[in-house]
Amino acid sequence: MNFSAAKNEIMQLLSRVDIGAISKVIQWMKTSGELDDYFSDNDKVTLQSIAEDLRACLPVEATFSSESFAIQKAQQNPKPLVHVDAFLYDEDIVDALCEEGKMSRYYCLQCGSHRTAPLEFISHSFSTMELQYIFRHVLPDLSGQLVVDVGSRLGAVLYGGYLYSSAAKLVGVEISAEFIGLQKMIVEKYGFADRIEIIHADICSQVTLLQNADVVIMNNVFEYFLELDAQIRAWQCIRWNVRKKGSLLVTVPSITEALSPLQGKNVNEWVEELPLNYNVYLGKDSDPEGLEQIHLYRVL
Structure with missing residues (x-):
């Protein structure tokens, strides 16, 4: 089914939905995880597999000690800057690492206090x-x-x-x-x-x-x-x-x-x-x- 045909099918379906429920249906389509399978394909699975292979070969920050200039540059940033490779770590993986204490989204503004601020993340790879x-x-x-x-x-x-x-x-x-x-x-x-x-x-x-x-x-x-x-x-x-x-x-x-x-x-x-x-x-x-x-x- 091409785009035009699919669009017509969806419009016909929505025409049969109660007026009060249309906004809920559209919101469900935009945010529900139930539709994820329709946006996942073998290519995406292959890329996820590659990322898994690479994570096994690299430290969490995905940098090598030979990248001394990049490490120094990050340290000179006015706010703490952390390299989180977007290809290796999607949001779900970052959340899991934070829960395990292997990564943090925040830094302390004053040691011993509860004053924290979000860390600035940078990636040198596309997700x-x-x-x-x-x-x-x-x-x-x-x-x-x-x-x-x-x-x-x-x-x-x-x-x-x-x-x-x-x-x-x-x-x-x-x-x-x-x-x-x-x-x-x-x-x-x-x-x-x-x-x-x-x-x-x-x-x-x-x-x-x-x-x-x-x-x-x-x-x-x-x-x-x-x-x-x-x-x-x-x-x-x-x-x-x-x-x-x-x-x-x-x-x-x-x-x-x-x-x-x-x-x-x-x-x-x-x-x-x-x-x-x-x-x-x-x-x-x-x-x-x-x-x-x-x-x-x-x-x-």
Whole structure:
């Protein structure tokens, strides 16, 4: 049944519901966990299985000791900042870890008191829901196209793109040998090697790859991992090589926000931002406000 037919069926059904009960039916459809099975598929189950495999290989904070700059950067934040990888830990898992005392959502404003404040969480990976949103609602049909994930880390974008899109090739560029090892483990275990390629390199050494890319994805990719001068160098590389007319960039945060501390030049000569619909229902845990951090650009 296509969308039009389904819509007509639902409208006919609602026409037979008592007026006083319609709002309750609609609210039930929007929030009830009873409908979750209709929004779960084999692809989502596969991503959850991958996340489980990766959790077994990483500490709770999903960082390695070699990421000293990122750890230092987080410690310098005015408010306590905790890295919680959204691909590995959904809200239910975070709640369970908090109950077990392995994680906390709050920090004490004054030792020994009951004065607490919410911790600020940051993730360098997209959640499964965000991946579904990007590949099914943000990006167009990717048949025959090349997707490049800059700073692929755990490889979540690669796995999501493999399962949720028809992209011909998904290439992850990651500078950390430890994360490269984890990505290769997953690609081999799940048989993704026919469309996924992993490159252990600095993105600035991948000029030809960037020039050929149809889609470039960047999620909190430079700020927490590079010194200021290295961030400027990396953005210059992206700007001068992602030049194919009509190619797309998906970024978190927005390019304007990312370049602001670097005193970046006006990007309107390079890309145009495209409007996105954040009010997409992805299940009972849909979070339109959370999706608003995702931005889409088209190269001019």
